[in-house]
Amino acid sequence: MGVAGKKLVMVPGRKPQLRKRSARSWSKAKEAEFLRVLGETCNVSQACRGSGIPMTVAYRRRKADARFRAAWNERIAIGYQRLEAVLLDRAFNGTERVITKRDGSEERMREYPNQIALHLLKMHRESAIEDDSDMPADEVAEIRERLVRKLQRLKKRDEAQDAGPQQLRDDAPPDGGAEECG
Numbered sequence: 029m030g031v032a033g034k035k036l037v038m039v040p041g042r043k044p045q046l047r048k049r050s051a052r053s054w055s056k057a058k059e060a061e062f063l064r065v066l067g068e069t070c071n072v073s074q075a076c077r078g079s080g081i082p083m084t085v086a087y088r089r090r091k092a093d094a095r096f097r098a099a100w101n102e103r104i105a106i107g108y109q110r111l112e113a114v115l116l117d118r119a120f121n122g123t124e125r126v127i128t129k130r131d132g133s134e135e136r137m138r139e140y141p142n143q144i145a146l147h148l149l150k151m152h153r154e155s156a157i158e159d160d161s162d163m164p165a166d167e168v169a170e171i172r173e174r175l176v177r178k179l180q181r182l183k184k185r186d187e188a189q190d191a192g193p194q195q196l197r198d199d200a201p202p203d204g205g206a207e208e209c210g
Contacts, residue, residue, distance in 0.1 A: 054081070054089065059096065062086060063103050070107035112148070119145035140182065 062079035066072065076083045090097050122138035129135060 054085065063099055066100065067103035067106045068110075070104055070111065115144050115148060119148060138185075 058079045058081050062075045062081050065078040066075040069075065072086065073083065075081075076086055090100050118141055122140040125137050125139050127135045127137065
């Protein structure tokens with residue numbers, strides 16, 4: 029406690045000073061909330077809004093406080109691990125997309141974001157090659173079989189989707205066939 033029951037905080041700088049704590053002052057609770065939101069979103073702006081900490085104060089604190097900087101980096105790493113897990117799930121399991129037809133009916137289909145999968149493959153190629161040597165041959169064969177089955181399912185799905193427009197083209201009269209129009 030400071031003078032007359034007011035809490036005082038140390039203001040860092042060339043000549044450290046004591047001043048009254050303001051609503052914008054740093055606190056352990058605000059820091060914990062900032063780090064929690066940062067870990068969930070990997071977004072500094074959102075973490076600042078959620079904790080009531082001005083962005084300049086957060087970056088200044090990160091620069092000056094090694095403990096806070098380490099916690100910040102740890103939360104970013106946790107957030108990226110969560111993001112990678114979500115992207116891996118989408119790459120392996122796809123996402124459901126609802127298509128509304130002209131007649132108002134709905135059709136559901138699975139989309140597989142190939143760009144995400146390719147990017148993740150590039151990112152982890154080195155570590156996968158290193159770890160591949162440690163994997164037993166029967167596990168490699170099982171994984172290979174699962175991948176082949178999945179690729180076959182994707183190929184069938186793509187062929188089925190391509191067959192719809194092709195059927196329309198096959199039913200249309202050939203170019204220049206005016207006598208068939210009517």
